Amino acid sequence: xxxxxxxxxxxxxxxxxxxxxxxxxxxxxxxxxxxxxxxxxxxxxxxxxxxxxxxxxxxxxxxxxxxxxxxxxxxxxxxxxxxxxxxxxxxxxxxxxxxxxxxxxxxxxxxxxxxxxxxxxxxxxxxxxxxxxxxxxxxxxxxxxxxxxxxxxxxxxxxxxxxxxxxxxxxxxxxxxxxxxxxxxxxxxxxxxxxxxxxxxxxxxxxxxxxxxxxxxxxxxxxxxxxxxxxxxxxxxxxxxxxxxxxxxxxxxxxxxxxxxxxxxxxxxxxxxxxxxxxxxxxxxxxxxxxxxxxxxxxxxxxxxxxxxxxxxxxxxxxxx
Numbered sequence: 001x002x003x004x005x006x007x008x009x010x011x012x013x014x015x016x017x018x019x020x021x022x023x024x025x026x027x028x029x030x031x032x033x034x035x036x037x038x039x040x041x042x043x044x045x046x047x048x049x050x051x052x053x054x055x056x057x058x059x060x061x062x063x064x065x066x067x068x069x070x071x072x073x074x075x076x077x078x079x080x081x082x083x084x085x086x087x088x089x090x091x092x093x094x095x096x097x098x099x100x101x102x103x104x105x106x107x108x109x110x111x112x113x114x115x116x117x118x119x120x121x122x123x124x125x126x127x128x129x130x131x132x133x134x135x136x137x138x139x140x141x142x143x144x145x146x147x148x149x150x151x152x153x154x155x156x157x158x159x160x161x162x163x164x165x166x167x168x169x170x171x172x173x174x175x176x177x178x179x180x181x182x183x184x185x186x187x188x189x190x191x192x193x194x195x196x197x198x199x200x201x202x203x204x205x206x207x208x209x210x211x212x213x214x215x216x217x218x219x220x221x222x223x224x225x226x227x228x229x230x231x232x233x234x235x236x237x238x239x240x241x242x243x244x245x246x247x248x249x250x251x252x253x254x255x256x257x258x259x260x261x262x263x264x265x266x267x268x269x270x271x272x273x274x275x276x277x278x279x280x281x282x283x284x285x286x287x288x289x290x291x292x293x294x295x296x297x298x299x300x301x302x303x304x305x306x307x308x309x310x311x312x313x314x315x316x317x318x319x320x321x
Contacts, residue, residue, distance in 0.1 A: 041071030096261035226254035256298035
C-alpha cells in the first residue's frame with residue numbers, strides 16, 4: 001500500500017521532465033497553420049486563477065499538458081484540476097505531463113480542490129489525473145474523495161471526471177461511479193492501429209469496455225470520450241472509433257488536433273483542416289452522439305461548462321420525443 005501524506009514535494013524542477021524520452025531521436029516540429037494559433041495568456045483574471053491554484057497547492061492539466069486554450073479558459077476562471085501529483089507512471093508519446101516515480105498522495109488535496117472550486121465560483125468542474133499504476137486502486141479512492149469534498153463544499157457544482165484507464169485495478173471503476181460524478185470521461189486518445197506507438201501502456205478495448213461498464217452500472221450517468229487527429233490515422237479508422245464508442249453507449253465525443261509538445265514526442269503527421277473537423281462532427285451526430293465537439297483546438301475540458309448544459313438539454317430533448 002502507498003502511504004497517504006498530508007503534503008507532497010513540489011521540488012522537481014531539477015529532474016528531467018521526460019527521462020524515458022531522452023534516448024529517442026528528435027522528430028521535426030512542423031509550423032502551425034494560422035487556424036491553430038492562440039493569444040498568449042496574461043489577463044488580470046488569468047493571473048487571479050493562477051494565484052488560486054498556487055495558494056491551494058494544486059496542479060492543473062492546463063499547465064502540465066501545455067494546453068493551447070489556457071489563456072482563454074483561465075481568463076474565465078475555468079481550470080481543470082489534475083489530482084494525484086504532476087508525475088505520471090505512463091510514457092505516452094503524445095503527452096507533455098512529467099513521467100517517472102510519483103510522490104505519495106496528498107491527503108489534503110481533496111479539501112484543497114474543493115476550496116479552489118468554491119473560490120473560483122465554478123458551476124462545472126473537470127477533475128482529471130495522472131496515471132497512478134503504483135497505487136493498488138489506481139487512485140480511484142482519491143477521485144471519490146475529491147468528488148465528495150466538492151459536493152460538501154459546493155453542492156451546486158456539477159462534476160466531470162476524466163479518469164485514467166485503471167488497467168488491472170479490479171473494482172476501481174465502481175469506486176468512481178459510486179461517488180456519482182455527473183459526467184464520466186475517459187479518452188481513447190487515438191485509433192487502435194496507433195496504440196502501440198502512441199499509447200503503449202494502454203489497451204484500446206479495455207478503455208472501450210471501461211466506458212461501456214459505466215453505462216451498464218448507471219445508465220443515467222453521462223459518458224464522454226475523445227480522440228486526437230493528425231497522428232497518421234486514416235479517416236475510416238476515425239469513423240470506426242465513432243461506431244465503437246456508440247456501441248459502448250457513449251454520449252459525448254470530442255475530436256481535436258494533436259499538437260507536438262517537444263521534439264522527443266510523436267511528430268504531427270498533418271494538420272487537419274477546419275472543414276474536415278466539421279465533416280467529422282456531422283458524421284458523429286449522424287451516428288447518434290448527443291453532443292460532439294470537433295475543431296482544431298477542441299480539448300476534453302474546453303468549454304466543458306457550456307457543453308454540460310448542452311448535453312443535458314440534448315438528452316432531455318431526446319427523452320421528450
